[in-house]
Amino acid sequence: MAQYDHIIQNGFVVLPDEVIKTDLAIKDGVIAEIGNKLSGTCKEERDAEGEYIFPGMIDVHVHFNDPGRDSWEGFETGSNMMAAGGGTTYFDMPLNGIPSTVNKTALFEKAAHGKAKSLVDFGLWGGLVPGNVGELKGLAENGVIGFKAFLSDSGNEDFERVDDPTLLEGMKEIASLNKILALHAESAAITDFLTKEKKELGLVTADDYLASRPIIAEVEAVDRALSYAKVTGCSLHFVHISSAAAVEQIEKAKAEGIDVSVETCAHYLLFNHDDLVEKGAVAKCAPPLREKREQEKLIRLLIDGKFDMITSDHSPSPYSMKDPATHHLFDAWGGISGGQFTLLALIELAVQYRIPITKVARLLAGAPASRFDLVSKGKIGVGMDADLAIVSLEESFTVTEDNFFAKHKQSIYMGHTFPCAIKLTMNKGSIVYENGKIIDENRRGKWLKPGKYQMNTP
Ligand SMILES: NC(=O)NC(NC(N)=O)C(=O)[O-]
Ligand SMILES: [Zn+2]
Ligand SMILES: [Zn+2]
Numbered sequence: 001m002a003q004y005d006h007i008i009q010n011g012f013v014v015l016p017d018e019v020i021k022t023d024l025a026i027k028d029g030v031i032a033e034i035g036n037k038l039s040g041t042c043k044e045e046r047d048a049e050g051e052y053i054f055p056g057m058i059d060v061h062v063h064f065n066d067p068g069r070d071s072w073e074g075f076e077t078g079s080n081m082m083a084a085g086g087g088t089t090y091f092d093m094p095l096n097g098i099p100s101t102v103n104k105t106a107l108f109e110k111a112a113h114g115k116a117k118s119l120v121d122f123g124l125w126g127g128l129v130p131g132n133v134g135e136l137k138g139l140a141e142n143g144v145i146g147f148k149a150f151l152s153d154s155g156n157e158d159f160e161r162v163d164d165p166t167l168l169e170g171m172k173e174i175a176s177l178n179k180i181l182a183l184h185a186e187s188a189a190i191t192d193f194l195t196k197e198k199k200e201l202g203l204v205t206a207d208d209y210l211a212s213r214p215i216i217a218e219v220e221a222v223d224r225a226l227s228y229a230k231v232t233g234c235s236l237h238f239v240h241i242s243s244a245a246a247v248e249q250i251e252k253a254k255a256e257g258i259d260v261s262v263e264t265c266a267h268y269l270l271f272n273h274d275d276l277v278e279k280g281a282v283a284k285c286a287p288p289l290r291e292k293r294e295q296e297k298l299i300r301l302l303i304d305g306k307f308d309m310i311t312s313d314h315s316p317s318p319y320s321m322k323d324p325a326t327h328h329l330f331d332a333w334g335g336i337s338g339g340q341f342t343l344l345a346l347i348e349l350a351v352q353y354r355i356p357i358t359k360v361a362r363l364l365a366g367a368p369a370s371r372f373d374l375v376s377k378g379k380i381g382v383g384m385d386a387d388l389a390i391v392s393l394e395e396s397f398t399v400t401e402d403n404f405f406a407k408h409k410q411s412i413y414m415g416h417t418f419p420c421a422i423k424l425t426m427n428k429g430s431i432v433y434e435n436g437k438i439i440d441e442n443r444r445g446k447w448l449k450p451g452k453y454q455m456n457t458p
Pocket of ligand 1: 096286
């Protein structure tokens with residue numbers, strides 16, 4: 001008789017192209033068998049009748065700020081939060097920790113922290129900043145997922161935005177390394193100019209903040225980056241795109257054969273500028289939450305399949321950095337805390353707008369895995385890593401301080417009710433979250449390196 005570690009029976013299994021009611025058997029961290037009425041001996045059996053089994057979410061955009069600013073989040077609480085949200089892999093951004101991930105030494109230091117503290121698997125981005133083009137090769141050879149640069153001020157003095165010559169040189173180098181450059185695309189010239197103008201006049205309300213980072217700033221930056229991609233042949237990934245006009249430009253570039261992908265974040269789809277007016281700095285991010293009519297356009301683009309993937313851009317800070325008693329909106333930390341909720345948010349949208357559930361799996365797992373070359377992840381299939389998120393659509397989930405696992409509890413999502421709940425998360429065959437509880441037992445996730453770099457350790 002076959003021997004397995006787990007058998008999960010009767011669930012609606014979300015495969016790349018269809019959802020089927022069937023059983024899964026898991027052994028040694030991988031999916032060993034898919035089929036009806038699987039039998040055999042196993043340590044644990046779960047009846048998933050009525051529940052949906054998604055591939056574990058891969059969030060390519062989080063800021064856990066470890067080492068150096070782990071008081072803002074850190075790998076431990078950050079990875080717990082991912083697990084509670086059905087996340088089995090995340091890619092940590094190269095800024096906000098100390099040091100920034102801009103050379104090999106910093107990469108190894110961060111990886112050591114991640115390996116010691118992360119509950120689930122993770123990848124690491126390297127940074128492109130003025131002066132470090134010579135470091136990119138070493139970063140690529142040692143397993144960064146790709147590179148990240150800011151076209152506008154990053155909000156963090158330790159991570160300088162790229163000037164145009166650095167961007168071109170960096171893109172040329174990244175193209176030769178066969179890697180992807182992720183860009184925060186807002187024009188520094190426009191946002192700096194408007195921010196200065198507003199602040200000098202003492203105009204620091206939510207409406208002023210929105211006006212200081214207009215859609216045209218995103219469009220200009222995307223346009224310039226796409227032009228440079230044509231010059232250098234560099235592959236691009238646009239993070240947190242917030243406007244339909246920018247998506248249209250990216251669509252055009254794709255049609256011309258440019259290798260470019262685009263993400264938006266769950267918060268641009270679920271919330272809008274009214275939330276900034278109402279809730280203040282917990283709803284502050286850059287680019288800003290847009291007006292409701294733009295939010296509606298973004299949802300339409302989601303339905304039409306124009307986004308390649310959806311991320312959280314989880315970028316928390318201690319509440320003191322967002323406190324209206326000490327910081328007006330322009331000076332408050334910009335970043336949304338919500339890494340736990342991307343899968344729930346996408347299922348909410350899927351239910352509301354009748355988006356096929358297979359599309360949710362592609363946006364949150366299939367597409368990130370194939371874009372960033374994680375060959376054993378991203379879909380449910382025999383031989384793939386047993387990374388799973390089991391979700392109930394019969395239960396709802398209301399965010400409270402007790403069930404939000406991030407270090408700081410202030411979030412735009414506080415009090416939000418999703419029409420679904422994560423019941424269990426499994427990373428490489430280990431249950432890491434079940435029925436409201438993190439299951440740690442000292443298991444640690446792996447530092448993932450893409451494609452041909454996978455075998456390169458330390
Ligand atoms: N320094 C940050 O973490 N910034 C982040 N903040 C946002 N999006 O408001 C980001 O991704 O740009
Ligand atoms: Zn950004
Ligand atoms: Zn970010």
